Amino acid sequence: MKTFGNIIWLLFGGILTALEYFISSIILCITIIGIPFGLQTLKLGILALWPFGREIVHKECAGGCLSLIMNILWLLCGGLWIALSHLLFGLLLCITIIGIPFGLQHFKLATLALTPFGHDVR
Numbered sequence: 001m002k003t004f005g006n007i008i009w010l011l012f013g014g015i016l017t018a019l020e021y022f023i024s025s026i027i028l029c030i031t032i033i034g035i036p037f038g039l040q041t042l043k044l045g046i047l048a049l050w051p052f053g054r055e056i057v058h059k060e061c062a063g064g065c066l067s068l069i070m071n072i073l074w075l076l077c078g079g080l081w082i083a084l085s086h087l088l089f090g091l092l093l094c095i096t097i098i099g100i101p102f103g104l105q106h107f108k109l110a111t112l113a114l115t116p117f118g119h120d121v122r
Helices: 002-030 035-049 065-093 100-114
Strands: 056-058 119-121
Touching: 002 035, 002 100, 035 065, 035 100, 035 119, 056 100, 065 100
Parallel strands: none
Antiparallel strands: 056 119
């Protein structure tokens, strides 16, 4: 069922979402300062490419204060808008019964988009 959900996800917009994350990751990684943020958008892109069967886990040695500072910078520089867009898409998809599993995947992406530092995708 996970594979079927992922294939439908890819066909109906998942590939475009992942492509946007990968392009922004490459652009961010071009600069030295943007590399940590580029790695986090890469993490979001991987999850957006194949979300069913994946989970977000909290890292135990997450970096402490540095992780908190990076998450605050992430929120101020666009992470909040990314999370809100995933939240909106999730709410729209949850209107229909068929769209509920896809809406839940957008909610998963929204939680990672809020605080990507200190979390891992498995």
